[in-house]
Amino acid sequence: MEKKQDTLIELKHVKKTFKDGVTLIEDLNLEIKKGEFVTLLGPSGCGKTTILRMIGGFDKPTSGELLLDGKDITNLPPNERPINTVFQKYALFPHLNVYDNITFGLKIKGVDQKTQDEKVKKVLEMVDLEGFEKRSISTLSGGQQQRIAIARAIVNEPEVLLLDESLSALDAKMRKEMQIELKEMHKKLGITFIFVTHDQEEALTMSDKVVVMSDGEIQQIGTPEDIYNEPKNLFVADFIGESNIFKGKMVGKKLVEFGGAVFECVDDYAADTMIDAVVRPEDVEITEPGKGKIQGEVIACDFKGIFYVTAIKTDRAEIEVHNLKSFDIGDKVGIDLAPDSIHIIPYDASINHFEGVLEEYEAGKGFTVRFEDFALEGVAANRIFDGATEKDGEDSPTDVKGEKIAWEGRKVIASFLPEDGDLSDDAEAGFVEGEIFNFIFMDDYYRYRVRSKSEEDYIVNDADLWNHGDHVSVSVPLEKFQFELAK
Numbered sequence: 001m002e003k004k005q006d007t008l009i010e011l012k013h014v015k016k017t018f019k020d021g022v023t024l025i026e027d028l029n030l031e032i033k034k035g036e037f038v039t040l041l042g043p044s045g046c047g048k049t050t051i052l053r054m055i056g057g058f059d060k061p062t063s064g065e066l067l068l069d070g071k072d073i074t075n076l077p078p079n080e081r082p083i084n085t086v087f088q089k090y091a092l093f094p095h096l097n098v099y100d101n102i103t104f105g106l107k108i109k110g111v112d113q114k115t116q117d118e119k120v121k122k123v124l125e126m127v128d129l130e131g132f133e134k135r136s137i138s139t140l141s142g143g144q145q146q147r148i149a150i151a152r153a154i155v156n157e158p159e160v161l162l163l164d165e166s167l168s169a170l171d172a173k174m175r176k177e178m179q180i181e182l183k184e185m186h187k188k189l190g191i192t193f194i195f196v197t198h199d200q201e202e203a204l205t206m207s208d209k210v211v212v213m214s215d216g217e218i219q220q221i222g223t224p225e226d227i228y229n230e231p232k233n234l235f236v237a238d239f240i241g242e243s244n245i246f247k248g249k250m251v252g253k254k255l256v257e258f259g260g261a262v263f264e265c266v267d268d269y270a271a272d273t274m275i276d277a278v279v280r281p282e283d284v285e286i287t288e289p290g291k292g293k294i295q296g297e298v299i300a301c302d303f304k305g306i307f308y309v310t311a312i313k314t315d316r317a318e319i320e321v322h323n324l325k326s327f328d329i330g331d332k333v334g335i336d337l338a339p340d341s342i343h344i345i346p347y348d349a350s351i352n353h354f355e356g357v358l359e360e361y362e363a364g365k366g367f368t369v370r371f372e373d374f375a376l377e378g379v380a381a382n383r384i385f386d387g388a389t390e391k392d393g394e395d396s397p398t399d400v401k402g403e404k405i406a407w408e409g410r411k412v413i414a415s416f417l418p419e420d421g422d423l424s425d426d427a428e429a430g431f432v433e434g435e436i437f438n439f440i441f442m443d444d445y446y447r448y449r450v451r452s453k454s455e456e457d458y459i460v461n462d463a464d465l466w467n468h469g470d471h472v473s474v475s476v477p478l479e480k481f482q483f484e485l486a487k
Contacts, residue, residue: 014064042213267344274347283341292334411486421460430473
């Protein structure tokens, strides 16, 4: 198989289903180039460590291919791969000293004593722990143990180094120091680093390329600058750094309306396109009262060491600002935004679209549509079906031969807007139940993702604060549903 130029690792249509039947990764495709520092970033349970384990050979994909330098290594055991791993808890041998920990793999391979000594001296210099050969592991600090774990991994001269949350056990100051050291080490070694973390700052600080993941799927791949400045969807915008997110629409060429005002922007979409506008807190300009396009009142101002985090309440939203000036609670201020500080994400029209089957239909009287999680019945939406029959002058449509087509069994698409939904802790209050899977704050409300037992997602805007994992029901008035016959 011919490999792609400069591509070292390639995952092609990888699927991972566990013994309990849960599928974490459905169809993942990822390319990693030689010498890159790639970070897999995402919340707990998103699949990033599973991907790392499959690359290392500790887990096998249920299906798909894993290629290294163009060769299929899907079934190759870990010890036959030119890949080494630094685990979250380091996995050092407490009964062995530093030298014996580092040379453990070399001894198994039968490397001679002189070569072992040379290699240990070299890697200890690289991790800045010269002279530590005879030290006991128990006498080392967390940062030193981390470096010994890295030394043990790189002494084998692997093509790829995998790091699984390997900075998480360190304190904040040591983590920052190790971020810099890992980046420098990567430059010296010139090999491929694949790093797993849920810490956005780590990912942005160290990586050449960031792979943002959620729910077993890749949300965006790009440089740290691209990921931060040009998020492709609301999950990335909310997960990476802090964001102010507003619902709005385009009103002209590079003109967008949100938060009660019209702003110039650099993104160009057709007028009336529904959008979500993302503004980073450091890009918000606070002006004198009356001078900004939006007016508001300071409701909080907290000092964070380098800057102040200021919360401003307007008549439409609550806006977070990072600035160098302190304000008093109750201060009246204006807010302005430069065109290049506004990032536009077109509204995802595919959310809350569900395909069902029309089980019963009687023109002008009633209908029942059955979906996987729920059923809808009534007369409020009959016009979508009745309108189709009026063209033929029949209670049922006809095909090109003039023969009647039965309504029952026809596939129907039902959809609703997030703002038309409501959440309740009463299981009987809604048409479907589920658990809150994630949520983001927008304007002055929260956008929740509720996942049902059948793994269907329902997106609902709600002003109340619910928690991740809360069991809720979703209700939507029947008249708020839009119906169409599936093609």
